[in-house]
Amino acid sequence: MCGRITQHRSPDAYARAIGWPARSYRAGAGARAANWNVPPGSHPWLMHTLEDDEGRIEPIHWGYRPSWAAEKGLPMAINARIEKAATGAFFRGLWKSGRAIVPADGWYEWTGEKGHKQPWYIRLKTDRPMFMAAITSYRPDKEPTDNTGFVIVTAAAEGGLVDVHDRRPVVFSEEDALLWMDNGFPPEQAEQLARSVALPPDAFEWYEVGTEVNRVGNNGERLIQPNAVA
Template identity: 35%
Template sequence: MCGRFALDDKVNASITEFVTSTGRNHNDWTPDWAGRWNIKPTQQIAVILDDAKADELRVEPAHWSLVPPWSDSLRTKFPTFNARTEGITSKPTWKGPLKSKRCIVPASGYYEWTGEKGAKTPWWIQPAEGIIGFAGLYSWWQDKNLADDDPARWSLTATMLTMPTVDHLASIHDRNPVALPETFWEQWMDPGITGNQDLVDEAVNASQGEMEALGYHRVMPFKASDDGPQMTAPVD
């Protein structure tokens, strides 16, 4: 699973480089993301998506926890910040977005914990360079209590996919996010490709090498309110 991750300010350059390298039209992404090292579910994250109507790639802020259109509020009854890849098409919450609303969730790295409750050890997992691109799904949620012209009426929400852990990270957790190689990002986001279990399985296979290449080290325990690059400093 992935319940905490980081997105430092260097991500602005990485996102801009990717979007411009595709040669696609794109929205005017303003590189103003302030670094955050302790992002929690329901907080704002950045997502990259392929907007079919505008025929362009877009980078947008999103609520981290996918909220289906039928939900009465942004607060869901069960956790929706991660989506298991196994049998994903049998879950109504994921089945709809999987068809054409797939995104990339950029990250600098993420955290996992080992040990017993009350004495857990946090681990920082990151690439040697650049950013990670997690496979994600997104959905627009409408607050019907607000006026049609209220810009807050619509909220972009998102989740990231998880899969059984790769051998490299098995000692830390039995699951890990689906981190896609950059060469697979456009295919994953392409709304012209109907998402199904085969596409998800292809993404999982493509993720194996990315996850095996990630480095990890132990870090100091931290509180939910902590933030800052010191959180990722290794502990001997």
């Protein structure tokens, strides 16, 4: 986890949901269509306040590795385990000064054996936008490199979510998502926030969907429709 998300709402919808007043934020260039199958390596919407505390929503590369890791040929990361993200060499710089939010409508997981994987879709029971904790190396005042991007912060799954996957994204309420992005919020307190106030399993619902989602090139609302019962 987390290897595929949906972003089928508009940036305006995510901004309204998190409480950013109209025209109080800036959306990045490149209007894009709704997407029900967003993979790592693409450029999903990322919310942040990295530029003078101003709210922004921009398409940022999903994936990151520090320059020293690239020199060693280490693979690009797409997730950061909360157990190591705040202190490990790979991510601690991002944790201190690059906290951001991935707005999403849900995410996919797979169960079963290789070659017979069953996809599942997970979303909030309210079907409102969700706000996933992320950390990013992107800085508005610096030219991005091939390694610039973001990762989603994950924690151990709990409750029934364990049946779908042993990891889950850290998903915040609107208020806690704003606090997470606050540049004045100390990194140590941000770690405690991510560990203690992420939305619990009973805030979500999950169900099997068709295998069409397995192919990244497939898209459309049909991908999140529940599997028909035979």
